[in-house]
Amino acid sequence: MESVWAYTxxxxxxxxxxxxxxxxxxxxxxxxxxxxxxxLVSFAIGALxxxxxxxILPEAIExxxxxxxxxxxxxxxxxxxxxxxxxxxxxxxxxxxxxxxxNVKPYVWLNLMGDGIHNFIDGAxxxxxxxxxxxxxxTTTLAVIIHEGAQELGDFAVLISGGLSKTKALFxxxxxALAAVMGGVLTLLIESKIGTISSLLIPFTFAGxxxxxxxxxxxELHHEETPKKLWIQTIGIALxxxxxxxLLLLE
Numbered sequence: 001m002e003s004v005w006a007y008t009x010x011x012x013x014x015x016x017x018x019x020x021x022x023x024x025x026x027x028x029x030x031x032x033x034x035x036x037x038x039x040l041v042s043f044a045i046g047a048l049x050x051x052x053x054x055x056i057l058p059e060a061i062e063x064x065x066x067x068x069x070x071x072x073x074x075x076x077x078x079x080x081x082x083x084x085x086x087x088x089x090x091x092x093x094x095x096x097x098x099x100x101x102x103n104v105k106p107y108v109w110l111n112l113m114g115d116g117i118h119n120f121i122d123g124a125x126x127x128x129x130x131x132x133x134x135x136x137x138x139t140t141t142l143a144v145i146i147h148e149g150a151q152e153l154g155d156f157a158v159l160i161s162g163g164l165s166k167t168k169a170l171f172x173x174x175x176x177a178l179a180a181v182m183g184g185v186l187t188l189l190i191e192s193k194i195g196t197i198s199s200l201l202i203p204f205t206f207a208g209x210x211x212x213x214x215x216x217x218x219x220e221l222h223h224e225e226t227p228k229k230l231w232i233q234t235i236g237i238a239l240x241x242x243x244x245x246x247l248l249l250l251e
Contacts, residue, residue: 021149
């Protein structure tokens with residue numbers, strides 16, 4: 001159990017420090033940043049689609065998971081992510097419509113709150129994966145890092161455009177990212193007392209990665225329709241899948 005704690009803490013702290021990737025925005029031109037974000041989003045889609053089917057589902061089968069229970073929790077997970085996503089989007093539009101004249105726009109705080117929730121869940125998913133096996137924990141961590149890399153760049157841009165200074169944007173984004181540590185630690189504490197949470201988190205992770213890829217990231221690619229951007233998307237998704245497939249060698 002000590003090794004699980006060590007792996008989990010190292011992983012969630014790495015994920016938390018990704019919040020400082022926003023510094024890249026300060027040194028990149030807008031066009032170059034857009035191309036990098038497009039590739040990162042595409043790469044994340046490939047990784048998040050491949051990880052559930054190449055790592056999480058096979059691991060659950062190997063552990064003897066009941067298929068009906070796995071499916072039921074996965075469906076519940078998809079529904080949970082949908083409800084959280086819709087609530088945050090609704091609150092974003094509602095607050096933005098009511099308070100347009102504030103120096104720091106309300107959607108800044110909403111973005112931080114939503115990001116904190118997602119980071120907490122990411123930490124819980126990482127811990128739950130390590131409770132099953134170290135290789136699964138590593139692949140889950142890498143999948144989270146891949147999609148968080150693109151998300152953190154976008155989040156930093158939102159905070160700056162919403163009225164925060166660059167210093168405050170980095171600080172608050174890092175505080176939000178630390179929720180991943182809380183999620184990981186709380187999951188391990190609950191597991192040590194109850195001993196059943198990992199069987200719930202694995203199908204929840206399966207559902208969460210698919211929802212993020214299909215509902216949040218994939219629609220973004222439909223806004224980019226030029227042949228050059230289509231190639232960037234295709235190569236990015238293919239490389240994301242290839243990386244997850246190559247990680248099978250760790251198992």
